[in-house]
Amino acid sequence: MESTRNETEMAPAFFLQGFSEFPHLQPFLFVLLLVIHLATLSGNLVILVSVASVATRPPMLLFLCQLSAIELCYTLVVVPRCLADLAKGQTQGSPISFLGCAVQMQMFVALGGAECFLLAAMAYDRYVAICHPLHYPAMMTPGLCGRLAISCCLGGLIVSLFLTVAVFQLPFCGSHLLIHFFCDITAVLHLACTRSYVEELPLLGACIVLLLVPSFLILTSYGAIVGALRRLHSPGGRRKAASTCASHLAVTLLHYGCATFMYARPKTSYAPKRDRTLALVYTNVTPLLYPLIYSFRNREVTTTIHRVLRLKGDGHSLVTG
Numbered sequence: 001m002e003s004t005r006n007e008t009e010m011a012p013a014f015f016l017q018g019f020s021e022f023p024h025l026q027p028f029l030f031v032l033l034l035v036i037h038l039a040t041l042s043g044n045l046v047i048l049v050s051v052a053s054v055a056t057r058p059p060m061l062l063f064l065c066q067l068s069a070i071e072l073c074y075t076l077v078v079v080p081r082c083l084a085d086l087a088k089g090q091t092q093g094s095p096i097s098f099l100g101c102a103v104q105m106q107m108f109v110a111l112g113g114a115e116c117f118l119l120a121a122m123a124y125d126r127y128v129a130i131c132h133p134l135h136y137p138a139m140m141t142p143g144l145c146g147r148l149a150i151s152c153c154l155g156g157l158i159v160s161l162f163l164t165v166a167v168f169q170l171p172f173c174g175s176h177l178l179i180h181f182f183c184d185i186t187a188v189l190h191l192a193c194t195r196s197y198v199e200e201l202p203l204l205g206a207c208i209v210l211l212l213v214p215s216f217l218i219l220t221s222y223g224a225i226v227g228a229l230r231r232l233h234s235p236g237g238r239r240k241a242a243s244t245c246a247s248h249l250a251v252t253l254l255h256y257g258c259a260t261f262m263y264a265r266p267k268t269s270y271a272p273k274r275d276r277t278l279a280l281v282y283t284n285v286t287p288l289l290y291p292l293i294y295s296f297r298n299r300e301v302t303t304t305i306h307r308v309l310r311l312k313g314d315g316h317s318l319v320t321g
Contacts, residue, residue: 014101014188015093018085018181030086036284037079043291044068059140060129063122064294066149067115067251071287074111077104078283082181093177098168101183106164109185112259113156113210119252120214120221121148126248127221130241131228159209166202170194179272184279185263190270200266207264211256218252247294254289258282 019026051057051065081104085094096104128139167185170192180187185203225245232238262278 013098014096014176014178014183014191016085016096016181016183017093017177017179018082018090020085020090020093023089023091026086026089030083033079033083033086033284036288037075037083040075040284040288040291041072043288044072047291047294048072059125059142059145060122062145062149063118063125066152067118067122068291070111070115070118071290074108074115075283075287077107077111078182085181096183101188102164102168105167105183105185105188106160108160108182109163109206110153110156110160113159113206114153115156115255116210116214116259117152117155118149119248119255120217121152122248123218123221123252124148126245127224129244130225156210159206163202163206167192180276180279182279182283184275186270186275187272190272203263207260211260211264215256222249250293251290254286258286 019029022029045068047068048065051061051068054061057065081094088094125140129136132139163185167188170189171194172191173193174191176191178184178187178191189200189203222245225241229238229241232241258278258281262275262282
């Protein structure tokens with residue numbers, strides 16, 4: 001029992017620096033991030049509730065519902081702890097256990113990876129809707145949509161487990177101070193003692209599976225979509241078909257742009273403070289933009305939200321009347 005306690009005490013722990021070097025800025029950051037976080041949660045919850053309230057849901061709405069659920073969990077993995085550290089006014093960093101850091105990284109990668117695969121599934125849905133409109137109901141069946149949704153989550157989970165195990169098997173013999181507000185992959189890799197490029201291979205493999213493979217599928221789908229749009233003789237029909245892809249394209253460019261810049265580069269180009277600032281944007285601002293983009297640009301979503309709000313308003317009028 002004594003040896004177990006000693007091993008626990010000797011277990012390596014990390015310290016999240018967060019924004020402890022800016023004590024006067026922390027109250028402002030706390031309020032700003034809290035407002036953004038609440039707005040993100042509200043936006044994704046509105047989409048989830050609206051889609052769940054509809055009896056018949058097209059495949060695109062089902063995928064969007066899953067995307068909102070992923071974004072909801074994605075922000076909850078990172079933001080609440082960051083807000084708690086800011087509220088405490090940490091000046092020397094916040095300790096996080098070895099296991100806690102590994103779990104946070106694994107969940108973050110799993111959710112981000114599931115989103116990568118889901119965006120590829122949504123691109124395939126748009127391809128079938130535009131290139132094979134007559135066969136769309138027969139091809140995009142509820143069974144296929146369910147299998148695609150489960151596969152996206154399983155794919156992200158498997159890759160995240162592989163990557164997390166590989167990263168946390170590395171030796172951390174120097175400083176355990178993470179110049180970050182959560183256990184990001186690049187921040188943890190930066191503390192590894194090894195000098196070779198071998199430790200970067202798991203990250204490279206994860207980038208290939210999570211970024212390059214879905215990107216290839218998305219580009220292939222949109223290549224076929226562009227070819228189909230060029231064959232349309234009606235400018236109105238071409239414009240209408242293209243508008244159904246606008247929101248998906250915007251979210252895809254945001255997600256893959258941030259992920260590629262942050263993770264598809266060598267360890268030597270890692271700049272802790274710059275990457276921490278960029279991470280603040282893609283873990284807080286981009287999840288807020290997703291529901292806004294889909295709410296304004298997707299007619300199915302706006303129609304569904306308006307229908308649900310109108311039904312609730314009518315029900316409230318009946319009760320009060």
